[in-house]
Amino acid sequence: MSPARGLQGHTGRHPVPEKGFQEVLRSLAGRHGVPGAQLAVFEDGQTTVVQTGVEHQDRRRPMCATSAVPSGSVTKVVTATVVMALIADDDLELDQPAGEILGVHGLDERLTPRHLLSHTSGLPSDPADVTGSCLSEIRAAVPVATPGTAFSYSNLGYALVGSLIEAVTGMTWREAVEAILLRPLKIEPAYAESPRTVSGHGRSTGPAGARPVAQALPPMLEPAGALALSAADLVELGRVHLGKPGLLDVVTAADMHRRVPDAEPFGLADGWGLGIAHYEDDEVWLGHDGTADGTACHLRIDQAGACVVAFTANGAAGTEMWDDLVTELRGLGIALPKRRLPEAARPIPIAAGDFGTYRNGALDYTIRPGKHGGAELVVDGEIFPELTLHDDAAFTVRDPATGRATPCGRLRGTPGEATAIEIGGRLARRL
Structure with missing residues (x-):
């Protein structure tokens, strides 16, 4: 060198x-x-x-x-x-x-x-x-x-x-x-x-x-x-x-x-x-x-x-x-x-049909209603609050380490009938 x-x-x-x-x-x-x-x-x-x-x-x-x-x-x-x-x-x-x-x-x-x-x-x-x-x-x-x-x-x-x-x-x-x-x-x-x-x-x-x-x-x-x-x-x-x-x-x-x-x-x-x-x-x-x-x-x-x-x-x-x-x-x-960074997109409600569990191997990703309204993501028991879906199908969560809204993943499929999600480059299929 x-x-x-x-x-x-x-x-x-x-x-x-x-x-x-x-x-x-x-x-x-x-x-x-x-x-x-x-x-x-x-x-x-x-x-x-x-x-x-x-x-x-x-x-x-x-x-x-x-x-x-x-x-x-x-x-x-x-x-x-x-x-x-x-x-x-x-x-x-x-x-x-x-x-x-x-x-x-x-x-x-x-x-x-x-x-x-x-x-x-x-x-x-x-x-x-x-x-x-x-x-x-x-x-x-x-x-x-x-x-x-x-x-x-x-x-x-x-x-x-x-x-x-x-x-x-x-x-x-x-x-x-x-x-x-x-x-x-x-x-x-x-x-x-x-x-x-x-x-x-x-x-x-x-x-x-x-x-x-x-x-x-x-x-x-x-x-x-x-x-x-x-x-x-x-x-x-x-x-x-x-x-x-x-x-x-x-x-x-x-x-x-x-x-x-x-x-x-x-x-x-x-x-x-x-x-x-x-x-x-x-x-x-x-x-x-x-x-x-x-x-x-x-x-x-x-x-x-x-x-x-x-x-x-x-x-x-x-x-x-x-x-x-x-x-x-x-x-x-x-x-x-x-x-x-994702382009500015409009927050939209999560359709009831998109709540549920998505699986990649032994790891489950669950999107569920939050305890105080809205939605949250649960990954291997860890809760990521304030999940916000946008009209481009991407969603953010609040990072527990920084407290900031952070790009996280996106839904795949028709709104309300998601067949999969992508998180961190990983595809998880709906159960």
């Missing part, structure tokens, strides 16, 4: 000294009560890395450039990139039935790596029994859609992708990820439970500050969220998707990056490729977001401007900090896409 230095952006802006990034990061971390954060920017062939705060609220070890932060679902970009490298080497085919690759029976023949990578597999979000086997969970799963017809974010689908990698390579998922991608990129492997991994933290609620929280990820879901990476590591991963030689040929990379027509990730991004999201503003940026227990990580890749931006935070408010950081970086000339 090149030394940290000021950047001269493709927008023609003046170079931003490292100190400028440092001050922005420190200020935002203090404002949001985040114990530690990292920012890495690659532009014009140079990388700048800055960090602030501590790895652990109690131990006070300073955050450094190599601190590995539990990266949650950004792991999926790594898993998907490994799959595409196998495809580039003709070890795997995108449209080959998954059961055929594994040499097993009982899987839907329409289920392929293409569907799994793009979250159009129709599988539920998570396994019902995380202690069971991946294949038994897949066989027992009740689909939320026919493969290839709708987007529904699925950690279970990525568990199956990990099984495909293991079947093709003869290695464990960790061994394959390290051998095919991480070590060639000179990234020191770390995982959520590794001793050198940074601690996540809950939200700051008192003078003692945010409290450390432990990571909890079932082994089955490692391909969906097990890695711990620094912002500098994420930049190196992003550079693969700028055409860095040696891993993906041009045709394979184009396949991965191309927007999938039936993948509409409402509430997550503006589009989806094969394991990588599309974020749109004046330009299209590729990337992924990830949260683990008390951490947040964000990766953005501008292919047109050959720019990569990566951010990590070890606090539960990291995503809100990222939103503010995007605004600050745009002011410095890095044209990151802002989070798209």
Whole structure:
């Protein structure tokens, strides 16, 4: 990695000294009560890395450039990139039935790596029994859609992708990820439970500050969220998707990056490729977001401007900090896409026929009348009050953590006869 230095952006802006990034990061971390954060920017062939705060609220070890932060679902970009490298080497085919690759029976023949990578597999979000086997969970799963017809974010689908990698390579998922991608990129492997991994933290609620929280990820879901990476590591991963030689040929990379027509990730991004999201503003940026227990990580890749931006935070408010950081970086000339807010829509009453329970796998979402009027959403026993439906079928709830009305999801189907809801990119069918 090149030394940290000021950047001269493709927008023609003046170079931003490292100190400028440092001050922005420190200020935002203090404002949001985040114990530690990292920012890495690659532009014009140079990388700048800055960090602030501590790895652990109690131990006070300073955050450094190599601190590995539990990266949650950004792991999926790594898993998907490994799959595409196998495809580039003709070890795997995108449209080959998954059961055929594994040499097993009982899987839907329409289920392929293409569907799994793009979250159009129709599988539920998570396994019902995380202690069971991946294949038994897949066989027992009740689909939320026919493969290839709708987007529904699925950690279970990525568990199956990990099984495909293991079947093709003869290695464990960790061994394959390290051998095919991480070590060639000179990234020191770390995982959520590794001793050198940074601690996540809950939200700051008192003078003692945010409290450390432990990571909890079932082994089955490692391909969906097990890695711990620094912002500098994420930049190196992003550079693969700028055409860095040696891993993906041009045709394979184009396949991965191309927007999938039936993948509409409402509430997550503006589009989806094969394991990588599309974020749109004046330009299209590729990337992924990830949260683990008390951490947040964000990766953005501008292919047109050959720019990569990566951010990590070890606090539960990291995503809100990222939103503010995007605004600050745009002011410095890095044209990151802002989070798209729903267009103004008129609040309308919820039809009686839309109250009820909607299911994705083992998780139920219930829309019911509120105790004090209106409506509320119940997810796994947690109540989100003040559900407000709008005339575009989207709805908001009051976020218990911030007290603000927050975009949450949308109803699918005819008003009063909803057949499904979408929440956080997940499709849940009416019971």
